[in-house]
Amino acid sequence: MTDFSQQDLEQLEKKGISKEKVLDQIETFKEGIPFVKLERAAVISDGILKFSEKEEKELIQYFESVRGDLALLKFVPASGAASRMFKAMFNFLEAYDPSQETLSTYIERTGDTAVQQFTSEMENLPFYEHIMDRVSAKANNLDEKAYLFVKEMLMEDGLNYGFYPKGLLPFHNYGKQSATPFEEHLKEAALYAKTGGNANLHFTISEQHDAMFKKEHMQAGPKISKETDTQFNITYSNQKPSTDTIAVDMKNKPFKDNDGSMLFRPGGHGALIENLNDQDADVIFIKNIDNVVIDENLQEVADSKKILAGVLTKVQARAFEYAKMLEHDTVSNEKLDEIKTFLENELNVRFSDNYEKLNPEEQLVLVKDKINRPIRVCGMVKNEGEPGGGPFWIYDSEGNVSLQIIESAQIDTSNKEQASILKNSTHFNPVDLICGVRNHKGKKYNLLDFVDAKQGFITEKTKEGKELKALELPGLWNGAMAFWNTIFVEVPLVTFNPVKTVNDLLKPTHQA
Structure with missing residues (x-):
């Protein structure tokens, strides 16, 4: 059993989280999520x-x-x-020193394909000209230009994009x-x-x-x-x-x-x-x-x-019509079957095998419960190997x-x-x-x-x-x-x- 100190209870109150909620969450950790x-x-x-x-x-x-x-x-x-979006670029700033090696040596040494793509195509970025106006005068060569570009893009004394939403x-x-x-x-x-x-x-x-x-x-x-x-x-x-x-x-x-x-x-x-x-x-x-x-x-x-x-x-217009009918509890067996078929065919609802064994009142309660729910229509894209x-x-x-x-x-x-x-x-x-x-x-x-x-x-x-x-x-x-x-x-x-x-x-x- 978890005992909460006075400091713990004050912290929970400040965050608007109940003790029961935390205990539930701790129980979830113990049981694991299957x-x-x-x-x-x-x-x-x-x-x-x-x-x-x-x-x-x-x-x-x-x-x-x-x-x-x-x-x-x-x-x-x-x-x-945006910090996660620039992860590879933050790593680059830490790992690369233009006064010590060329950019191509760095890329060969590290195999950093993200930096290779970024530096070779950066003139296609929507903020390329904005950043170049700020750094081009300071860069002596292309390698320095790439390094200063990334620095200006991310650092707090530059555009600070790493902090942006x-x-x-x-x-x-x-x-x-x-x-x-x-x-x-x-x-x-x-x-x-x-x-x-x-x-x-x-x-x-x-x-x-x-x-x-x-x-x-x-x-x-x-x-x-x-x-x-x-x-x-x-x-x-x-x-x-x-x-x-x-x-x-x-x-x-x-x-x-x-x-x-x-x-x-x-x-x-x-x-x-x-x-x-x-x-x-x-x-x-x-x-x-x-x-x-x-x-x-x-x-x-x-x-x-x-x-x-x-x-x-x-689909919602039909679901609403059926939900109105079900309110009156006097739906015929044929109508109830029709609504059940609508739920299965149009809203992908699946009924358990014992549905047929239920009496008409129990079936009515179940169908009512299934139709009175929020509806979501979700777009799905053909899988192109994207994670998610x-x-x-x-x-x-x-x-x-x-x-x-x-x-x-x-x-x-x-x-x-x-x-x-x-x-x-x-x-x-x-x-x-x-x-x-x-x-x-x-x-x-x-x-x-x-x-x-x-x-x-x-x-x-x-x-x-x-x-x-x-x-x-x-x-x-x-x-x-x-x-x-x-x-x-x-x-x-x-x-x-x-x-x-x-x-x-x-x-x-x-x-x-």
Whole structure:
């Protein structure tokens, strides 16, 4: 049993975390989180929909016909710092001294392909000229130029891009001006998340970047408003301290810092289910901050979003009709069978084998429970060998089957059968979600009721030379939405264009 000191209890109160929550988390460390059991990969016509051009046009038209009556919101997780994006470049600054060796000798000696690509193509970066204006006079040769360029880009007395949030870095160069992901998301919102000239966006950001985002908002907002004839209503939130998770030592006791306080760590993107739960709209589009496209691909991306929104609004209209009928508890057996078939065929709901053995009242309760849930329509991209989660049919601990987005870290790859299912998966998750979070009466669901707490991650870390175990909450589009009704749709590769490292900005898809 964990005994909390007075200092511990004061710390919990300050963070807004209950003692019970911490004890639950410690219990999770003790029990461990079991691997997810895959039944099979979701593929086209078995868990993933693929539409013809004609069907796509109809879905776009359907969404366009209903969007005027809907409250739309674009929700953008944007708390990622750029430091990880520049990891290879920070290493380069530490390891390379232009006065001691040439750049080519350094690359040959270290085999550093990231630096090789960066230095040979850096004139294609959106901020190349801006940095060169600042350093070219100081450089005596090309090697020094490359070194000073990286230094100016990252260091605090330079542009300090290493500290920036990803969303505020220049990503695309349009000749006279460059554009940040923040701006590119506004342009997108104007195309598919606008009603009556207004587009609502919500960015989840880190507290230390609040002022930087608001400044960018003041500068870029009016410009994009004018270009797109759109009024942008932009709100922000930070990850809540109450979603941080306790770290434990290797004996599953709370890990203590040198000052005797318990160590809490951010709970990962799964914590954002709380931020999402604070939003209310008929249709919420979710897309990560670093996944943006240049202007020439905007229309294709917008059409893809409208197709997904068409799927959601169309299926939701029928689900609402059925939910209304079920309220009266006088549904005929034929109608109940019809609703069950709708749930199975349109919302991928699976009923357990003993459904047929239940009496009509119990069947009614079960069908009611299955239809009254938030719905998510998730775009899936053909697998091109990118790391990340993918769509699978999985078993839960009771043996029920459901459609989920699963990360490779949740899969026991030492099990041949599970590894083979993973290997045969055809699609992966680009984080492209359209969410319906209201019920048939227009009341918002409490999204925290639909989280599977057993789908988190335990990782091992070190702090000040001591080993510890950390707990990540179930991912926002993984366990945090485990009990939603789920539809997967194939989307074009152009919609997936993230920037994980600075060299990704050199890809043709980011060259305007």
